[in-house]
Amino acid sequence: MSGRGKTGLSREEARLWKHVVRDARPLPGRARLKGSVAHPGQEDRDNQASETSSSDETAGKAKMPSSLPPRKVAPKRSQSTPxxxxxxxxxxxxxxxxxxRRGKMPIEARLDLHGLDQQKAHGELDGFLARAQAQGLRCVLVITGKGRFSDEGGVLRKQVPKWLNLSANRNRVLAFDYARPQHGGSGALYVLLRRQRETGERGS
Incomplete structure (x- = not known):
């Protein structure tokens, strides 16, 4: 009986195995060193080791986050007019x-919004202030009504100050305050307008 080599095969078995695998081509990534001889069971062990390595690599990738969390950007402070x-x-x-404040400034125009719905009142206010400023008026009176049927005050009484702070009107208005009793009290507002040259300087 022939002696067995380092592969565990006898010389005759090794010779027969070389004859069997001489036309075999290794799979991609499975090329062997020149002169090496595979023996039965070696390929199965190699495949098992490859599958284990691939499985570990996949598990490792799964643990890695696909992407870094988005950076939180601090909101910029508004540069708009207070x-x-x-x-x-x-x-x-x-x-x-x-x-x-004392109602001593001459009232150069009046707008009565009392009884109008919000959409109509808003449009009337915008147009009134634009015309008043174009005419160079300084102090105007806007009548909102007190809203006697509501404990919190009328809708227009609450909405008009908000509309005065919207972009177009805010560029026209310097200040506003409740009127004196003789001019309507809390149901009306004195509105102090910017002069057009002041608006231009502010926008430059």
Missing amino acids: ELSHGMMAGIDRRSAERM
Whole structure:
């Protein structure tokens, strides 16, 4: 009986095995070193090791996040003009502010929104303020009504200050405040308008 080599095969078995595999071609990625001889069972062990390695690699990839979480960008501070509220007189000289509060400033035009629905009232307000500013008027009176049938006040009484702060009107309005009793009290507003040259300077 022939002696067995390092592969565990006898010389005769090794010779027969070489004859069997001489025309075999390795699978992609499975090329062997020149001169090496595979023996029965070796290929199965190699395939098993390859499958284990592939499985470990897949598991490793699964643990890795597909992408980094999006960076949180801090919101930019608004550079818009501060919102106006009743009696806010920033940017107005003290004498003019005091005259407006006391109802001493001449009222150059009036707009009565009392009884209009919100859509109609909003349109009327926008047009009125645009015309008043174009005519160079300084102080106008906007009548909203007090909303006697609501404990919280009328709808227009709450909405008009919001509309005065919308973009187009905010560029026209310097200040507003509740009127004095003789001009309608809390059911009306004094509105102080910017002069057109002031609007142009502010936008530049």
